[in-house]
Amino acid sequence: MPHSSSTALFNLGEFGLISRIAAGVRTHESVITGIGDDAAVTALSAGMQLLTSTDMLLEDIHFRLAWHDPYRLGRKSLAVSISDIAAMGGIPRWALLSLAIPSDLPLDFVDDFMRGFLAMASENRVVLIGGDTCSSRAGLIISVTIMGEQLPDRIVRRSGALPDDDIWVTGTLGDAALGLKLVELEVGGVVKSPPFQGEGQGGDGVDFLINRLLDPNPRVAAALTLAETKLVTAMIDVSDGVLADYGHIAEQSGVGGCIFLEDIPLSGDFRRHTAGLPAVPYQLALSGGEDYELCFTSHRSNRKKIIDCMKKCGIEVTRIGIVASLPGVTVVKPDGSKYCVQVEGFNHFT
């Protein structure tokens, strides 16, 4: 995306930009003092504990302006953090946003980014209560802190999975990872020669797949419903690929797991675009990352209840494996043999 030269942002100045951002914020009774003081003041609901998480997104590492339009980038910047609160069974409440902005980024970009950010906030009843803005010599830098709350006995951690629990995931896996391959194709990025079937541009499910990458939808309603049922022993959001993320549950619960390859839920568009490439789809679905679905564990006696309560939320849910008592997570093919995953979840510094 070309950056038209624009001095509007710099004419506005730091405090002008903050005022401009603050003008778009919808507040809530839990916010006592929002943007504009040394610190924001908020009130937790009675009996609730505070949930906090933070994510940093860097240009050319977490996103590229070549394919990330500002509106969806704003949405996603908050969505990935909301997803962390959801994964704990928490109610998302308040966000802080820090932006380091390159001098050549037009004010329109910042406006569209903020429209997206605040739309995602509004959809999830999150209030932007503060942040920091500065100029950047090193690309666009986004740092989001999210706060949520929940009653202590409804908070779901990674550490509670028990042997013989079922392993579940919401939605379908691998769509965002395939979407990434498609945008790379589309903008002439890393993937030079198309390895995928399909038309490669526009329709035929391509938009669906790319949108799963650029505009993930955090599973807040599903997570809150699961937390309320108290049926779930452990939960995580799938951001690094389900294999790596279930691996965190296994490690922190002191258990292992067996994932059934043929039970990994794949979308119709994902299947269509990976047809004829038997090795690719499961590598992407197991390890591609950025799904922002929920992976959770629950005693096998809860199967019907889990399916019923997810149906009420309108969210697909699939049982993909069983918690094992011995450490190590294996993926098993229909014939009972072990499936080797080559691609690993994203890990910085390696």
Added chain:
Amino acid sequence: MPHSSSTALFNLGEFGLISRIAAGVRTHESVITGIGDDAAVTALSAGMQLLTSTDMLLEDIHFRLAWHDPYRLGRKSLAVSISDIAAMGGIPRWALLSLAIPSDLPLDFVDDFMRGFLAMASENRVVLIGGDTCSSRAGLIISVTIMGEQLPDRIVRRSGALPDDDIWVTGTLGDAALGLKLVELEVGGVVKSPPFQGEGQGGDGVDFLINRLLDPNPRVAAALTLAETKLVTAMIDVSDGVLADYGHIAEQSGVGGCIFLEDIPLSGDFRRHTAGLPAVPYQLALSGGEDYELCFTSHRSNRKKIIDCMKKCGIEVTRIGIVASLPGVTVVKPDGSKYCVQVEGFNHFT
């Protein structure tokens, strides 16, 4: 500071680095779940409201590795955020730290940075409860979110100053701004020809001034004492220069102010190093920034109480002006004429 080539950080990997950081953290009973889950879980004290603030620090904008050693950079990264909680009269409690780390930064640097960060945390009973780490192609990027708490009637905002209140500051002003000039001199930076007297290197108060820049000490004890007295009508920390920061109090309180030039508190080292340059010292002291002192307002009947309670904290406090009912902040010279400030507080994008 030269970066010796080091692959240790990259051998460690993202999760290895997080484990390494987590191993150094001292926890507290208010932290239910710290580093290692999707979100941290903490419990506020009974009846208290949550205070939250965030700051982003970028290499070559907020700090330079040429003069910022990693230990003091770690300390300062948290100190500037703690200062925001102090400025609200809050008790600092929990911090989140995001680091984007260039590939050539040695692991020793990160270790020393974390030692400094955690020392500052420990001194202020702050617990590191989470964060994010990633690789950076654009210099070291630090994002800190701080959380604190306080009883609602003890929280001090910018908006409560009343006409005829006194304007106070803790400590001395301008030391950090002068320290910046001195480090620029020392490393052959922006200031090429020494405009200042003194030896320019090492002793004679230079270390004191540079340390005020590199290792600010947030005024938590003083701020909490002031908040408990309920004598303070408005408060802010002096990060952009007292003129700009009192300007925020004035604007948000719907008042103005008159600051008496000869009452601005200057340290002995500051005076010595600016002797013979009559225009410089007050420009730096009023507008230099990075003092991390407190500026607050209080009814004139509280003068003795303010001085007594700051004496108990071992903190100097100086009355520097009077809140005016009409908008606009003026600085007045001893002869009653208006003093024109040329340098303005730091404002990104301008």
